Amino acid sequence: MTEPIFFRGDHPGATISRWMHQGRAQRIAPGVYATDVRSPPEHVVARHWRTIVGHELPEAVLVDRSAVRNRPSDGFLFVDVGPIGRRSPLRLPGLTVMTRCGPGPLDGDVRDASGIWLSSQGRALADNTRHTRARSPRPAATLTDDELADWLDHLAAQHGVDGLLRLRADAEQLAPATDTTATIRRVSDLIGGAVGTRPVTTGSRRLRSRQAGLPFDAQRATLFESLANHLRGLAPTFIPEAAPERRALLPFYEAYFSNFIEGTVLDLDDAQAVVFDGVVLDAQPEDSHDVSATFALVSDEIEMRRVPATSSDFEAILLDRHERLMAARPTKHPGRFKAIGNRAGAATFVAPDAVRGTLHVGWEQIDSLDDPYHRAVLTMFVVAEVHPFDDGNGRLARIMMNAALSAGGEARIIVPSVYRSEYLSSLAALTLDQRPTALERVLAFAQRWTSQIDWSDRTTADRHLTATHAFVDPGVAMADGIKLRLLSSVPADELSATTAAGVEHTRALGVLDAVVKATDPYETPFGRARADQMLPQRVRR
DSSP states (O other), X not given: OOOSEEEBTTBOHHHHHHHHHTTSOEEEETTEEESOOSSOHHHHHHHHHHHHHHHHSTTOEEOHHHHHHTSOBTTEEEEEOOTTSOOSOEEETTXXXXXXXXXXXXXXXXXXXXXOEEOOHHHHHHHTTSOOOOBTTBOOSSOOHHHHHHHHHHHHHHHHHXXXXXXHHHHHHHHHHHTOTTTHHHHHHHHHHHHTSSOOOOSOHHHHHHHTTOOOOHHHHHHHHHHHHHHHTSOOOOOBOOOTTTTXXXXXXXXXXXXXXXXXXXXXXXXXXXXXXXXXXXXXXHHHHHHHHHHHHHTOTTGGGOOOSSHHXXXXXXXXXXXXXXXXXXXXXXXXXXXXXXXXXXXXXXXXXXXXXXXXXHHHHHHTOOSHHHHHHHHHHHHHHHOOSSSOHHHHHHHHHHHHHHHTTBOOOOOOGGGHHHHHHHHHHXXXXXXXXXXXXXXXXXXHHHHHSOOSSHHHHHHHHHHTXXXXXXXXXXXXXXXXXXXXXXOHHHHHHOOHHHHHHHHHTTOOOOOOBOSSTTOOTTHHHHHHHHSOGGGOO
């Protein structure tokens, strides 16, 4: 007895009775047994419903709303059992299988390993044009008009115009066999609206947006709403920005660390030369240009207090800042949204044709928030999640975040080297697992950390950064259990003992540094003379 599910007739009745008496099997439904005796029957059914339905209802075809996702919805599964199949529902723990007599399997349907037939998408479209009613607690067998329109928007994004037109032809061809000749026109009209060949009235926001030329990624829209709701439920915690003299070199380190997150690895002193003396490193000219442009943006006090008031402003500011950020990289199409899809690891970002629409629905959620910190967090996530450009998306997302904070008079957020893994993991937790808590907590801690550092000069800032482990490479930090800590938690004697030599020692242990540079090294927010006063003499060129 090794199979997880078995049926009456698979074994002698006496044997099955003995197994149940010994606690080696449990009865799930009449004639249906499981060898998993620890899980509740409804959990067993949730894992093995295909095997059970395939055995109990031979030749069953998943149809109606069940054909759209190929699994149960709200505890119900809808199947076509053929012209002479079972008419009464099959009731299982946690699942009711609703049966109807129909044509059975048709051309294009596919049989899976359990014996269940899966409807072709053309058949599923035709079947779901039929109008059915919900009867509590059972949902309507077929999709509502708005649900059908939402699904067509999904198919349009998945298959494109040509693919959607082929599906329409398949559905129309299958209309007689599915007895939907009288209703098939509805799907034809909706597909016409989706591809732009005819106007159609619909309650589906997704299809209306596609008709307006602004299709959006519905999965991302759900993530934005989830994060906005989470932020809306938090009490505002205002952390004011420091006085100008205390944050004088903050833009230098902001650009330095932001580029480190994206893989730019340079010595901190080289970064200083690049930023304040206009040095372009021979071995890393593109990296030099990248961080120089980052610094030019984040050190511009006027630019970093410019925030959008409308969705159109949001789009325009993104395009403008990207053009400035990537000006030295013409192959990355500065100031132009991506034309080719992009991805990072397991994450595939928003499709090019859905970029503008998804930014617009993201802006709606941003605009629904009042607190500057909450708006900043959501702004960063929207830009990072859409990934609207060929390159520079992560840096731009953090620039947009900090602009929202500066405009609200709040301390900016810097993510130091040691905190890179926590930052990226929190983004992944929301993107892949729909868990917004980690991202907000990571950024909240980073803001507290940033606000405590004295950024007035290199000597002081480097001492504080070393004491809080900011420079430690994330790989080393993970291996050695080193964490970012708040300056307020560093003992006074330890802080006073931390010197520039400590920076060199930390670097020798595996620290990787990023680089910063201004477009014009003389155009700093505090002027060349002020910069010379704050930077150690040994690194001036």
